[in-house]
Structures are given as C-alpha cells and as structure tokens.
Amino acid sequence: MSRVSALLAGLLFGLGLLLSGMADPAKVLAFLDLAGAWDPSLALVMAAAIAVALPGFALAGRKQVSWLGLPMGLPAGRDIDRRLVGGSLLFGVGWGIAGICPGPALVLLPTGHWQAGLFVLAMLAGMVLYAGLEARRRRRSGN
Amino acid sequence: MTIDWSAFTPWSALAGGVLIGLSASLFILANGRIAGISGLLGSLLERTGDGLLDKALFVSGLLLAPLLWTVVVGAPEARFESGWPALLLAGLMVGIGTRYGAGCTSGHGVCGLARLSPRSLVATLVFMTAGFLSTYVLRHLIGGGL
Numbered sequence: 001m002s003r004v005s006a007l008l009a010g011l012l013f014g015l016g017l018l019l020s021g022m023a024d025p026a027k028v029l030a031f032l033d034l035a036g037a038w039d040p041s042l043a044l045v046m047a048a049a050i051a052v053a054l055p056g057f058a059l060a061g062r063k064q065v066s067w068l069g070l071p072m073g074l075p076a077g078r079d080i081d082r083r084l085v086g087g088s089l090l091f092g093v094g095w096g097i098a099g100i101c102p103g104p105a106l107v108l109l110p111t112g113h114w115q116a117g118l119f120v121l122a123m124l125a126g127m128v129l130y131a132g133l134e135a136r137r138r139r140r141s142g143n
Numbered sequence: 144m145t146i147d148w149s150a151f152t153p154w155s156a157l158a159g160g161v162l163i164g165l166s167a168s169l170f171i172l173a174n175g176r177i178a179g180i181s182g183l184l185g186s187l188l189e190r191t192g193d194g195l196l197d198k199a200l201f202v203s204g205l206l207l208a209p210l211l212w213t214v215v216v217g218a219p220e221a222r223f224e225s226g227w228p229a230l231l232l233a234g235l236m237v238g239i240g241t242r243y244g245a246g247c248t249s250g251h252g253v254c255g256l257a258r259l260s261p262r263s264l265v266a267t268l269v270f271m272t273a274g275f276l277s278t279y280v281l282r283h284l285i286g287g288g289l
Contacts, residue, residue, distance in 0.1 A: 003200050008204065010202060010206075010208075012165055013167070013178060013201075015211070016160065016164075021152055021220075023219060024220045024222055025222060035283050037150070038145060038146050038147055044157050044160060045160040046248075048159075048160025049160040052167075053168050056164070066175035067173045074177070077262060083243050087242065087266075088269035088270040089240070091236065092277065094232070094277075095237060096273065097225065098224075101249075102248075105237075106180065106184075106206055116223075118230045118234065123237050126237065130243060131188065
C-alpha cells in the first residue's frame with residue numbers, strides 16, 4: 001500500500017508543478033526577475049501548497065507512526081549553521097541562473113528537451129560530488 | 144517593479160499549489176516521508192536510509208506526470224532561456240547546494256514552512272533572495288543571461 005501512496009504522491013506533485021507553471025523555466029525566471037516584467041504567479045503556488053500542507057503536517061507531528069504504520073520521518077535537525085545558509089545560497093544562485101529547481105528538473109526530463117537532460121545530469125553530478133566530499137570529510141574527522 | 148498582468152495565472156497557480164500541498168500531506172501522513180525532491184534524489188543516489196523503494200516510486204510518479212499530462216492536455220510548456228554552459232553550471236550548483244543546505248523549494252519551501260520549521264524559513268529566505276539576486280545580475284547587469 002505504501003508503494004501505491006508513494007507513486008500517487010509523486011504523480012500529484014508532478015501534475016501540480018505542471019498545472020502551476022513551475023515546470024516552465026521561463027515562467028520561473030519571470031517570477032525571479034523582480035526588476036523586469038514580474039509574474040507573481042509562483043508566490044501563489046507556494047502560498048497554496050503551504051496552506052494545504054499546514055494541517056497535514058500539524059496532524060503528522062502528533063503521530064508516532066504514519067497511516068500505513070511506517071515511522072514518521074520528520075526532520076530532527078534544528079541547527080541554523082553555515083551548511084544550511086551556504087548550501088541554500090549556492091542553490092538559490094543556480095536556481096536564478098536557469099529557472100530550474102530539482103522537482104521541475106525531473107518533470108521536464110521526459111519532455112525530451114536536451115536542456116532538461118543536461119541540467120539533470122549536472123544536478124545529479126553535483127549530488128554525487130557532494131556525497132564524495134562528505135564521505136572524505138567524515139573519514140578525516142574520524143566519525 | 145512592473146507586474147506583467149498578461150503573464151499572471153492566479154487560478155492555475157493556486158490549483159497547482161493545492162495539488163503540491165495535497166501530495167506533501169499524503170506523503171507525510173501515509174508514508175511518513177517529507178516530499179523534498181533533492182533529499183529523495185540524494186538518498187536514492189547514496190542508497191542511504193530506508194524505504195528506498197517508496198522513494199523511487201515517488202520519483203517515478205514525478206516522471207510519469209508529464210507523460211500523463213501530454214496524453215490528456217498536450218505537450219507541457221517548457222521554454223528554456225539558457226545555453227549549455229549556464230545549464231551545466233546551474234545544475235551543478237543546484238545539485239551541490241541543495242545537498243549542503245539539506246533541501247530545496249519542495250523540502251524547505253513547502254514542507255519545511257508548512258511544519259513551521261525556523262531552519263526551513265532561513266533556508267527559504269536565503270535561496271529566494273539568492274535567486275532574485277542572481278536573476279537580477281544576469282538579466283540587468285550582465286544582460287541577456289549566460
């Protein structure tokens with residue numbers, strides 16, 4: 001059953017990105033370009049998504065296990081540190097260059113545009129690079 | 144700032160946001176998982192954590208969405224403004240940055256803000272500001288993008 005809900009959640013997420021216009025890099029850039037002809041649409045996407053998810057997460061926070069009996073995997077981290085700020089900064093600059101973040105990148109992939117393929121390859125390479133650097137850092141610090 | 148009213152699509156934006164919010168709620172309530180795309184991808188790439196099959200199925204659903212959309216609505220609008228050097232650089236930055244910052248627009252921006260996490264609020268403010276600034280620099284200072 002958890003397989004079905006995971007697939008359905010992914011499908012809903014992807015359809016949401018498509019319907020909202022988030023999967024169109026030009027529309028995302030039109031939102032990020034405050035000094036140009038500004039398209040405020042994406043602010044509404046986030047506002048609606050957060051408003052709908054608020055009660056869901058409030059309910060999840062009070063539960064030990066999920067509806068399907070799985071452990072509730074809510075993030076435990078609370079640190080506001082250099083990693084959080086530096087990583088988010090790097091991500092934000094990359095997002096502003098091409099107008100693509102990870103969800104839309106995956107949704108764009110099956111559309112067959114070479115740009116989507118190249119972006120996803122570079123993004124995955126970045127993630128693998130991060131994993132390698134992290135593994136090396138852990139070995140050096142001995143934990 | 145000039146608002147481009149002709150490009151503003153409030154109803155589809157709100158409706159799309161509702162679907163994203165429903166998806167995030169379903170994934171946390173049914174599967175106990177955060178619908179953060181960079182986190183899911185990172186976990187799959189590193190083969191760490193449990194429930195890898197569920198995570199792979201969420202990603203599969205994301206990849207199926209444009210196929211279903213094409214059948215029912217037609218080819219999704221996807222206008223790319225960047226050349227290959229910009230796409231390469233942007234992809235690398237998004238890949239490394241989202242892993243270091245432990246989240247992206249979905250994990251911090253939607254799920255994190257919806258669970259009122261101060262950490263996610265900081266992350267979201269930082270990446271939104273950085274996004275606004277880099278677009279400004281590329282379009283208005285350098286001109287024409289990369």
